[in-house]
Amino acid sequence: xxxIPYKIYLSENEIPHAWHNVRAVMKDKPEPFLNPETFKPxxxxxxxxxxxxxLVDQELNVTDEYIEIPEEIRSFYxxxxxxxxxxxxxxxxxxxxxxxxxxxxxxNNTSGSHKLNSAAAQIYYAKxxxxxxxxxxxxxxxxxxxxxxxxxxxxxDLTVYMVKGSAELKPHRKAVMQTYGxxxxxxxxxxxxxxxxxxxxxxxxxxxxxxxxxxxxxxALKTPNCKYVLGSVLNHVLMHxxxxxxxxKTALDKYGVQPDIVIGCAGGxxxxxxxxxxxxxxxxxxKNDIEFIAVEPASCPSLTRGFYEFDYGDTGRTTxxxxxxxxxxxxxxxxxxxGGLRYHGMNTTLSKLYHDGYMTAKSYVQTxxxxxxxxxxxxxxxxxxxxxxxxxxxxIDEALKCKETGETKTIxxxxxxxxxxxxxxxxxFLNKNMGDYIPTDDDLKKGYDSLPKIQ
Amino acid sequence: xxxIPYKIYLSENEIPHAWHNVRAVMKDKPEPFLNPETFKPxxxxxxxxxxxxxLVDQELNVTDEYIEIPEEIRSFYxxxxxxxxxxxxxxxxxxxxxxxxxxxxxxNNTSGSHKLNSAAAQIYYAKxxxxxxxxxxxxxxxxxxxxxxxxxxxxxDLTVYMVKGSAELKPHRKAVMQTYGxxxxxxxxxxxxxxxxxxxxxxxxxxxxxxxxxxxxxxALKTPNCKYVLGSVLNHVLMHxxxxxxxxKTALDKYGVQPDIVIGCAGGxxxxxxxxxxxxxxxxxxKNDIEFIAVEPASCPSLTRGFYEFDYGDTGRTTxxxxxxxxxxxxxxxxxxxGGLRYHGMNTTLSKLYHDGYMTAKSYVQTxxxxxxxxxxxxxxxxxxxxxxxxxxxxIDEALKCKETGETKTIxxxxxxxxxxxxxxxxxFLNKNMGDYIPTDDDLKKGYDSLPKIQ
Numbered sequence: 001x002x003x004i005p006y007k008i009y010l011s012e013n014e015i016p017h018a019w020h021n022v023r024a025v026m027k028d029k030p031e032p033f034l035n036p037e038t039f040k041p042x043x044x045x046x047x048x049x050x051x052x053x054x055l056v057d058q059e060l061n062v063t064d065e066y067i068e069i070p071e072e073i074r075s076f077y078x079x080x081x082x083x084x085x086x087x088x089x090x091x092x093x094x095x096x097x098x099x100x101x102x103x104x105x106x107x108n109n110t111s112g113s114h115k116l117n118s119a120a121a122q123i124y125y126a127k128x129x130x131x132x133x134x135x136x137x138x139x140x141x142x143x144x145x146x147x148x149x150x151x152x153x154x155x156x157d158l159t160v161y162m163v164k165g166s167a168e169l170k171p172h173r174k175a176v177m178q179t180y181g182x183x184x185x186x187x188x189x190x191x192x193x194x195x196x197x198x199x200x201x202x203x204x205x206x207x208x209x210x211x212x213x214x215x216x217x218x219x220a221l222k223t224p225n226c227k228y229v230l231g232s233v234l235n236h237v238l239m240h241x242x243x244x245x246x247x248x249k250t251a252l253d254k255y256g257v258q259p260d261i262v263i264g265c266a267g268g269x270x271x272x273x274x275x276x277x278x279x280x281x282x283x284x285x286x287k288n289d290i291e292f293i294a295v296e297p298a299s300c301p302s303l304t305r306g307f308y309e310f311d312y313g314d315t316g317r318t319t320x321x322x323x324x325x326x327x328x329x330x331x332x333x334x335x336x337x338x339g340g341l342r343y344h345g346m347n348t349t350l351s352k353l354y355h356d357g358y359m360t361a362k363s364y365v366q367t368x369x370x371x372x373x374x375x376x377x378x379x380x381x382x383x384x385x386x387x388x389x390x391x392x393x394x395x396i397d398e399a400l401k402c403k404e405t406g407e408t409k410t411i412x413x414x415x416x417x418x419x420x421x422x423x424x425x426x427x428x429f430l431n432k433n434m435g436d437y438i439p440t441d442d443d444l445k446k447g448y449d450s451l452p453k454i455q
Numbered sequence: 456x457x458x459i460p461y462k463i464y465l466s467e468n469e470i471p472h473a474w475h476n477v478r479a480v481m482k483d484k485p486e487p488f489l490n491p492e493t494f495k496p497x498x499x500x501x502x503x504x505x506x507x508x509x510l511v512d513q514e515l516n517v518t519d520e521y522i523e524i525p526e527e528i529r530s531f532y533x534x535x536x537x538x539x540x541x542x543x544x545x546x547x548x549x550x551x552x553x554x555x556x557x558x559x560x561x562x563n564n565t566s567g568s569h570k571l572n573s574a575a576a577q578i579y580y581a582k583x584x585x586x587x588x589x590x591x592x593x594x595x596x597x598x599x600x601x602x603x604x605x606x607x608x609x610x611x612d613l614t615v616y617m618v619k620g621s622a623e624l625k626p627h628r629k630a631v632m633q634t635y636g637x638x639x640x641x642x643x644x645x646x647x648x649x650x651x652x653x654x655x656x657x658x659x660x661x662x663x664x665x666x667x668x669x670x671x672x673x674x675a676l677k678t679p680n681c682k683y684v685l686g687s688v689l690n691h692v693l694m695h696x697x698x699x700x701x702x703x704k705t706a707l708d709k710y711g712v713q714p715d716i717v718i719g720c721a722g723g724x725x726x727x728x729x730x731x732x733x734x735x736x737x738x739x740x741x742k743n744d745i746e747f748i749a750v751e752p753a754s755c756p757s758l759t760r761g762f763y764e765f766d767y768g769d770t771g772r773t774t775x776x777x778x779x780x781x782x783x784x785x786x787x788x789x790x791x792x793x794g795g796l797r798y799h800g801m802n803t804t805l806s807k808l809y810h811d812g813y814m815t816a817k818s819y820v821q822t823x824x825x826x827x828x829x830x831x832x833x834x835x836x837x838x839x840x841x842x843x844x845x846x847x848x849x850x851i852d853e854a855l856k857c858k859e860t861g862e863t864k865t866i867x868x869x870x871x872x873x874x875x876x877x878x879x880x881x882x883x884f885l886n887k888n889m890g891d892y893i894p895t896d897d898d899l900k901k902g903y904d905s906l907p908k909i910q
Contacts, residue, residue: 110838381564381608
């Protein structure tokens with residue numbers, strides 16, 4: 001076998017021609033979405049009120065394992081893909097571990113993250129359907145940036161509701177979206193009913209993804225020729241992100257490398273779901289025994305401390321009900337520098353896989369995360385996003401376990417993005433001016449009480 | 456011939472094993488540096504007072520065309536190289552031009568630019584010599600970031616004098632350097648004699664590269680076991696950057712592509728010099744007739760309006776005298792968002808080649824630059840640095856000329872870096888809050904009068 005280089009790049013024609021839909025392989029499927037009034041499964045027509053038709057079809061598709069990627073989307077992908085697999089030789093050396101560490105790096109594009117993979121797909125389908133504009137929400141700003149790039153490329157208008165706390169921490173992230181032509185509004189805002197209501201109830205709130213989603217949906221519903229698009233949580237988004245896992249597996253297979261552990265950060269779940277997708281299918285088929293680890297912030301621990309229940313996807317209760325691990329849509333997560341992980345719920349497919357024992361989860365406080373981030377930046381060069389650094393933290397800990405036991409495990413993690421727009425957070429960390437927040441049982445109880453009562 | 460992909464990546468073992476030293480090929484060499492007191496050529500010993508020994512040897516080497524890259528530096532390069540050649544298919548389509556446009560993209564690393572190529576080399580040699588710290592200056596912040604990454608990797612301490620105007624425009628750039636462990640000081644500062652003098656003379660000044668260089672040299676001279684390192688201007692830096700041109704040529708040769716025009720932005724000259732190096736050698740040998748174009752800001756036009764004279768490299772008159780195109784070390788360039796191009800002089804090799812007619816130069820005002828930058832970002836995805844956007848502007852103009860004449864010229868330009876830390880500038884441009892400044896003949900006269908009188 002050839003020596004493994006620092007970076008494994010595929011060639012352009014090795015960019016996958018189809019996405020992978022892990023639900024097709026699952027014996028027990030995730031529960032379908034429910035209409036919150038009738039408690040019956042949401043119909044295609046109901047979903048098409050809010051979302052693009054082709055995306056709804058993908059959302060409802062639990063039978064086709066592969067769905068072809070249109071050539072127009074592959075052309076977009078060619079601007080920044082394939083994304084490399086990196087062997088973390090320097091990190092291994094620093095930790096003095098027998099483990100082999102690999103990461104799939106999705107940050108080498110202007111959006112700075114994997115979000116572009118789904119943005120390109122969604123805006124292509126929106127255009128194909130004849131829409132002229134879309135709305136969305138953004139937390140850390142990576143999804144909003146990705147979408148503004150896709151809208152500039154395909155020629156659609158875009159309104160982004162950006163979580164206020166993130167917008168204030170990252171004015172430059174907002175400026176990038178504006179450079180690509182997007183209209184960026186701080187959420188909660190007075191442009192929507194739900195925003196006005198939340199502002200009235202919680203005047204000082206720094207906002208949340210759940211709230212921004214409600215505002216974006218409300219605006220899409222009242223704007224002609226406009227739909228709402230979402231950067232995570234939904235199954236079609238997770239499927240678009242399977243390109244991460246497909247490329248990772250193709251690249252590693254070339255060198256005969258099979259991971260023992262696959263790690264991803266988990267907010268809404270799309271990056272983690274995309275990374276593990278083909279490997280998980282093999283596990284379900286009994287072909288491997290990989291340990292999958294979801295890593296989340298201790299301040300927003302939907303998998304590790306949440307409830308597997310039907311819940312709304314947003315604070316404003318405008319979405320269908322989804323059976324998922326959730327802290328309750330009424331749970332307002334504490335301010336945290338990993339804005340992209342501040343979400344009360346979790347994708348239904350991942351929730352089901354977790355519930356059925358196919359993967360594990362763990363959580364960390366943010367100072368532990370930034371400690372890993374700085375260590376990684378200094379030895380591997382790349383300055384990671386706070387979200388991605390959750391995966392780094394867990395990978396380092398697994399590698400240190402190997403050091404103790406002497407095992408040569410192969411660890412693969414997803415480095416979803418760069419932290420160039422998170423320098424306020426880094427500065428706070430370096431100045432020891434960063435707090436850690438863990439919700440109390442009472443906080444969780446309040447979230448639980450917000451869950452809808454299914455009849 | 457195979458169809459040309461969007462991105463041409465070389466494999467890891469195709470990273471060059473030697474740098475290219477174009478001076479070895481030049482029939483008329485650039486003039487040697489002069490001691491400003493004796494007006495005799497600077498000796499190796501004199502230069503070693505300020506610079507690392509091995510770098511001085513490279514600086515003085517005008518005979519060896521190739522200089523081997525040590526394995527320890529190639530290991531560092533492997534973290535972020537090879538850097539791709541990109542075919543600007545989307546830009547060509549947007550411009551509706553018959554021209555073929557390629558760019559060598561050096562921004563896919565945390566420093567955000569090509570500067571890392573020389574930073575790695577210089578810090579490796581500093582460590583080899585047994586130094587424990589280095590000092591430097593930075594304008595746009597790209598060089599300082601690159602150097603802080605190299606110092607973190609090789610384990611040296613670093614003090615960065617950052618041009619005050621840039622530091623205030625880009626606090627996040629400063630935070631990246633601090634994350635990598637650097638000590639960042641705004642220049643002019645009160646930590647040096649020259650800084651205090653300039654502050655006294657020009658209390659409101661936003662600083663300049665020339666002034667920051669003086670401060671960094673002064674500090675290096677008074678600190679034990681410490682030398683000064685420089686990110687551009689000098690010939691050894693230009694030689695380290697030849698890796699850009701060598702990779703570009705190797706990649707394009709694979710597809711039988713020979714550029715008709717090669718374009719680079721020019722501040723101190725290292726990126727441009729590195730990009731053109733192997734192509735220029737062939738031109739000198741009569742093997743091609745490429746048009747080389749240096750692009751500079753109209754506010755700091757050293758090639759297009761400067762004088763080919765001996766001058767100091769810094770405002771504080773601490774460097775040797777260099778025969779170069781210069782606006783005079785006393786010229787203080789107007790504030791401009793391309794901080795990396797605010798330098799009064801130009802590398803001596805490029806100056807000589809320009810003087811001897813081997814290349815041409817042009818200048819643009821900054822609103823024209825940002826206009827090209829936004830256009831490029833929206834169609835090619837990557838958000839460019841203001842410095843790099845000078846090359847984009849010229850490439851677009853050349854492509855538009857081809858549209859008029861119907862010629863299918865092949866244009867190669869250097870996209871040296873990303874603009875993620877330049878969002879204040881982009882915001883100013885989008886808000887039509889950006890001024891253009893062109894020095895008057897009187898301004899130039901004042902600069903000329905500051906030139907040393909050689910006896």
